[in-house]
Amino acid sequence: MQERHRISLNAIRVFAIVARSGSLTAAGAELGVTSGAVSHQLKKLEDELGVSLFRRGNNTVSLTDVGRRFYEEVAPAIGLIERSADALYRDESEISVHATTSLALRWLIPSLDRFRALCPQVRVRVETSSVRGFPAVPDADVSIRYFRAGAPAEGWEFLARDLRRPVVSPLLLARDTRQEIVIPDVPALQCCVGNWDWTLWCETFDISLADLSLTHAFDTDDAALHGCVAGLGMVLAPTILTGREMKSGALMTLPGYEPVEMGAYRYQRRSESRAVRQFCGWMDTEMRTLE
DSSP: OOOOOOHHHHHHHHHHHHHHHHHHHHHHHHHHHOOHHHHHHHHHHHHTTTTTOEEEEEOEEEEEEEHHHHHHHHHHHHHHHHHHHHHHHHHHHHHEEEEEHHHHIIIIIHHHHHHHHOOOOOEEEEEEOOOOOOOOTTTTTTEEEEEEEEOOOOOOOEEEEEEEEEEEEEHHHHHHHOSSSSGGSSSSEEGGGGGGGHHHHHHTTTGGGGGGGEEEOOOHHHHHHHHTTTTOOBBEEEEEHHHHHHHHTEEEETOOOOOEEEEEOOOOOOOOOOOHHHHHHHHHHHHHOOO
């Protein structure tokens, strides 16, 4: 049986770079070697194959017909190898996270500096969706999604409870000189489809939904909370989304009502890379500090 020739894969990579750039000097700069070293690799490959791949001129090279055919065949393979290597590098240095817009703006992004302090080598790419029940995103390493109480959540790991209570701007309450707050007199802002959140809250405290003064409607918790800070009305807000305003005094809880658990935030990861595992562990720790 005739012995097969062993072709240097490094020489083939050098060949592909020279063919693409059309210059020994440019190829050497890309590879971090001298043009003489590039020329040596090309000569070695041509000797191994027994063909001439380039026509050589004064400081120039051009592909022969054989060289062109060879380049057309090996270039896709070289590109695939390089993309695969880049993907492995990104697995350890970059992760993508998909979350609802409100959770991203009000908790995730403001907290990322603490993750960076823990893992300074990892870059996080945040993608958002305004829909709480968005489906899993195939390309995201980590997806964070909201589930209403009782909704099936197979394959999703628990992150945090959704505890909601009415919050309101102190400026709005200051307009009412009465000492006792009367719920029907406080405008209620809407940010859930069908007002399911206000319905559940009213049932918990034996209040008729018809007694609420439902007013402006918003498509995200974040937008509704901006309206709340502006004094437009009260919002039934998740506690993990209002930390900044509660700390600054821009919002306050409506006295007399304990938080009601209405669902949970859960996450799903599609990568077992070290960076993703670090990120998920960090999220769990962060959420425990908020409880």
